[in-house]
Amino acid sequence: SGNSQCSSGLHIVHIAAEMAPVAKVGGLADVVAGLGKALQTKGHLVEIVLPKYDCMQLDQITNLKVLDVVIQSYFDGNLFSNNVWTGTVEGLPVYFIEPQHPSKFFWRAQYYGEHDDFKRYSYFSRAALELLYQSGKKIDIIHCHDWQTAFVLDRPDRMQDNAHGRINVAKGGIVYSNIVTTVSPTYALEVRSEGGRGLQDTLKMHSRKFVGILNGIDTGTWNPSTDRFLAVQYSATDLQGKAANKAFLRKQLGLYSEDASQPLVACITRLVPQKGLHLIRHAIYKTAELGGQFVLLGSSPVPHIQREFEGVADQFQKNNNIRLILKYDEALSHCIYAASDMFIIPSMFEPCGLTQMIAMRYGSVPIVRQTGGLCDSVFDFDDETIPVELRNGFTFARTDEQDLSSCLERAFSYYSRKPMVWKQLVQKDMQIDFSWDSPASQYENLYQSAVAQARGAAQT
Ligand code: ADP
Known part of the structure; x- marks a missing residue:
């Protein structure tokens, strides 16, 4: 890194099922917000695409409004319309996709745990991709988080699971993306053997593009010396x-x-x-x-x-x-x-x-x-x-x-x-530095090398 200022700023879009604090279930939400903010601070243009859940924390979104355009996307061979909402969350521009589909995919009063989660997120992934495509944006990096958004990369017929003869979207995501990351170096090793739950051979085969980067935490949100939820703020020198x-x-x-x-x-x-x-x-x-x-x-x-x-x-x-x-x-x-x-x-x-x-x-x-x-x-x-x-x-x-x-x-x-x-x-x-600063630099380097590779490939 070092020379990665605005001049070489990338346009990075994160597609995810969660983002803190609007739609949080667990750590994924923290990662999307924390990494997004850190990359923005480093001079990149960062945007997020989320489903528009009925149960979101709407009070955490500023300037929420519905766009004039309607995005059409395919699902099960039919075209459906999607309303697209925009707003700002933690200083990051976010697109919220609201499907006009009879199954009311994101109108369930909860984020996950529905019998049709697979359908819900395959629908979302396709609609998110259509949104990016139809907007005509020049995007350098699409960062898909977890299985819910792996559909962005692939067609079902290429995602047959190794063990069950079923569709495995995580496998498809691994095979068809330029870079695969997981959230720590040790876990990256573990999933190449027993921890891989059947995907170890796929991960081994693609290990050259597979990297483990330890997450950071959002040190703005998680700061005992400014935390407004606390009865008393404190620091290491004032216990x-x-x-x-x-x-x-x-x-x-x-x-x-x-x-x-x-x-x-x-x-x-x-x-x-x-x-x-x-x-x-x-x-x-x-x-x-x-x-x-x-x-x-x-x-x-x-x-x-x-x-x-x-x-x-x-x-x-x-x-x-x-x-x-x-x-x-x-x-x-x-x-x-x-x-x-x-x-x-x-x-x-x-x-x-x-x-x-x-x-x-x-x-x-x-x-x-x-x-x-x-x-x-x-x-x-x-x-x-x-x-x-x-x-x-x-x-x-x-x-x-x-x-x-x-x-x-x-x-x-x-x-x-x-x-x-x-x-x-x-x-x-x-006093340990758990900020996103260092992990975000590592992602930045991966993104830059992927872009350089893609440009190289385009020239030949
Ligand atoms: P996972 O992503 O597997 O849930 P992580 O440790 O990566 O685990 O992230 C958990 C996040 O969710 C932390 O921010 C933690 O504070 C938060 N969290 C988990 N359970 C609760 C709960 N019951 N109430 C509030 N926050 C919770």
Whole structure:
């Protein structure tokens, strides 16, 4: 990089199913907004294309208006009309596609989990491509995020899944794009073997264009010294403010304690098998056993999982030390990052994971399983094979309860026996640069090389 100023600015369009804060389910939303903003700051023209969901946070869009033009797109052999809305989200221009289709694809009061998700997003992908094509824009890079938008690249007959003889749009996306990225270097390795779930051979075959880039976090949104959701703002040099947030959250949630320094362990997550549900449960019991307090903020799209955790919540209703809040709550998530001393992420697999980075920025020390992006961002405090300056949390390897237990015990032991060491760890974690600046430069380099390649190919 370095010479990538406005003169060589690219026109980059992100097509995605989510974008924070208008349409957020998980990390994808943060990535689209965070990477988009960072690329814009670097002098590129960045635009986003999203579905127009009925359940979007409309108050997060400025100048929302419907365009005069109607875009026609094909679906199942028929042409349908789409209204196109524009607006600005976090300073980025966004197009929202509203299909005029009897199935009311994005009028479902939820983002995903519909029986026809495959149809909904194949429709969206095609309409998004038509929008770009019919607008006559000169676009350098189309960045498609996740399977929902992989349809942009391909025809169904080229996407036969290796294992099931069904259509696999992720495979089609891998085969037909110029560059394939995933969200951490370790995950990029994992999916080339067992983690590939049947796509490992495809990924191996295309490994020359396959790169893992660790996500950043939006350090504007996630900034304890300016965060308006917090009772008190604070920074690494003023941890009194962090203590105030802890006291405030305890009061708010009825987590009574005689001891201000009683450790508070947190977990903020979608409750799905990927996240290590049995270990999340175990962490709750183990924390209680070690004399700590625990707060879980999470919700599940799977009814029986939601019910299971409601059962656990009921069990602890009268307990002063454990609270499970089983819903999605953006404001509360900020307060929990700020209030907690430790943050637990026992995922079975984790492409990148954002919560460990957010937690560190708020001075909550991560306790994570060594998988995917967690391996690239959390380094064990006691691991002598790792340079001291990189050690920032606690990690464990196995998926059984025992490994998590001993990891929690180590963290608790430092917390209670070596408060000064702990304080330095907290301050160090808060100062790590998790911004999008460096990852965005890496994407920028990939984009530039793809454009150079395409130009080269066009000349021959
Ligand atoms: P994933 O994308 O698999 O959900 P990530 O760690 O990449 O996991 O991103 C999770 C994001 O969603 C974080 O910003 C986290 O704070 C947020 N989040 C998850 N669950 C909740 C919840 N119940 N309430 C508020 N925010 C949540």
